[in-house]
Amino acid sequence: xxxxxxxxxxxxxxxxxxxxxxxxxxxxxxxxxxxxxxxxxxxxxxxxxxxxxxxxxxxxxxxxxxxxxxxxxxxxxxxxxxxxxxxxxxxxxxxxxxxxxxxxxxxxxxxxxxxxxxxxxxxxxxxxxxxxxxxxxxxxxxxxxxxxxxxxxxxxxxxxxxxxxxxxxxxxxxxxxxxxxxxxxxxxxxxxxxxxxxxxxxxxxxxxxxxxxxxxxxxxxxxxxxxxxxxxxxxxxxxxxxxxxxxxxxxxxxxxxxxxxxxxxxxxxxxxxxxxxxxxxxxxxxxxxxxxxxxxxxxxxxxxxxxxxxxxxxxxxxxxxxxxxxxxxxxxxxxxxxxxxxxxxxxxxxxxxxxxxxxxxxxxx
Ligand code: ATP
Numbered sequence: 001x002x003x004x005x006x007x008x009x010x011x012x013x014x015x016x017x018x019x020x021x022x023x024x025x026x027x028x029x030x031x032x033x034x035x036x037x038x039x040x041x042x043x044x045x046x047x048x049x050x051x052x053x054x055x056x057x058x059x060x061x062x063x064x065x066x067x068x069x070x071x072x073x074x075x076x077x078x079x080x081x082x083x084x085x086x087x088x089x090x091x092x093x094x095x096x097x098x099x100x101x102x103x104x105x106x107x108x109x110x111x112x113x114x115x116x117x118x119x120x121x122x123x124x125x126x127x128x129x130x131x132x133x134x135x136x137x138x139x140x141x142x143x144x145x146x147x148x149x150x151x152x153x154x155x156x157x158x159x160x161x162x163x164x165x166x167x168x169x170x171x172x173x174x175x176x177x178x179x180x181x182x183x184x185x186x187x188x189x190x191x192x193x194x195x196x197x198x199x200x201x202x203x204x205x206x207x208x209x210x211x212x213x214x215x216x217x218x219x220x221x222x223x224x225x226x227x228x229x230x231x232x233x234x235x236x237x238x239x240x241x242x243x244x245x246x247x248x249x250x251x252x253x254x255x256x257x258x259x260x261x262x263x264x265x266x267x268x269x270x271x272x273x274x275x276x277x278x279x280x281x282x283x284x285x286x287x288x289x290x291x292x293x294x295x296x297x298x299x300x301x302x303x304x305x306x307x308x309x310x311x312x313x314x315x316x317x318x319x320x321x322x323x324x325x326x327x328x329x330x331x332x333x334x335x336x337x338x339x340x341x342x343x344x345x346x347x348x349x350x351x352x353x354x355x356x357x358x359x360x361x362x363x364x365x
Pocket of ligand 1: 009010011012040041074075076077078079080081104105106107108109110111112114151
């Protein structure tokens with residue numbers, strides 16, 4: 001029997017609560033103790049009962065339908081330093097935890113992987129400096145880690161969906177539906193900014209689901225002349241056919257082929273100056289993170305939470321840490337390191353404007 005800790009880390013995503021509930025209950029169901037580590041890696045660095053709390057079955061009652069993450073999440077700079085991870089190691093051992101499930105984005109999972117790789121040297125140092133006993137050392141020689149992907153951007157390689165992606169998409173579509181009504185009434189154009197610095201999944205899917213007139217995503221840059229002509233052409237045609245509203249979706253990370261960011265203001269100016277449209281900008285911002293998780297994310301988080309507990313109980317010291325994924329509708333395990341590396345390579349290729357490489361990396365998933 002292992003004592004299983006669960007934490008949520010990085011940006012919050014709808015469905016993280018469902019993941020915590022599933023892990024806690026699956027662990028208890030399998031005869032293990034379950035612990036919540038609060039405020040992401042800050043909880044590990046701080047330690048103690050305020051931050052690491054044993055969870056009973058009823059502690060997660062009602063959590064499935066709640067948005068956000070009730071155990072808190074944070075960005076923790078201290079955990080990026082070895083001394084922070086040393087404290088994390090000590091506090092996990094003090095709490096008796098030997099398996100850790102981290103639900104977060106690629107940054108959080110990178111931290112988790114590093115923590116596991118460093119564990120032998122951290123625990124050795126704690127023993128040598130008499131911060132833990134020989135008995136604690138023998139029991140905690142290995143840390144078992146498993147990753148779950150909580151991220152609204154749906155930007156993790158090797159999994160089809162991340163926990164929170166479809167909830168965020170649903171929120172964007174709802175917001176655009178609301179905007180549609182006022183746009184049609186006044187015959188206006190709206191430029192809607194959505195999240196996605198390196199990944200245009202939200203903008204692309206929202207574009208399809210709301211039948212937007214035009215979208216901008218980081219993966220498809222074009223020269224200013226091309227996008228301006230193309231957008232005006234399409235919007236002009238739609239207007240000529242009697243359409244009274246115009247919706248253009250811009251992902252945060254949209255750029256031109258000569259590396260310039262495309263802002264909502266740039267798009268608005270073109271719609272105003274070339275087509276004479278009364279145009280407004282709506283930045284959806286944190287609304288995209290809020291609210292309850294859609295059914296898909298609740299189910300995904302629940303099935304993946306159960307699988308994550310199964311995985312940490314089956315891990316041996318030699319097995320690589322798994323990431324719980326969904327691949328062609330099946331919940332499965334993928335090597336965590338590879339998934340994180342691939343995700344970072346795609347993001348790096350997009351930052352370096354090497355779109356062919358980014359696309360071929362995505363296609364090879
Ligand atoms: P999101 O997709 O919402 O940005 P994320 O998990 O990628 O989520 P980050 O801010 O990158 O968010 O990472 C969350 C936390 O994970 C960091 O604040 C830090 O505590 C830890 N972390 C990230 N990268 C590393 C690293 N290289 N080494 C150790 N810890 C890390």
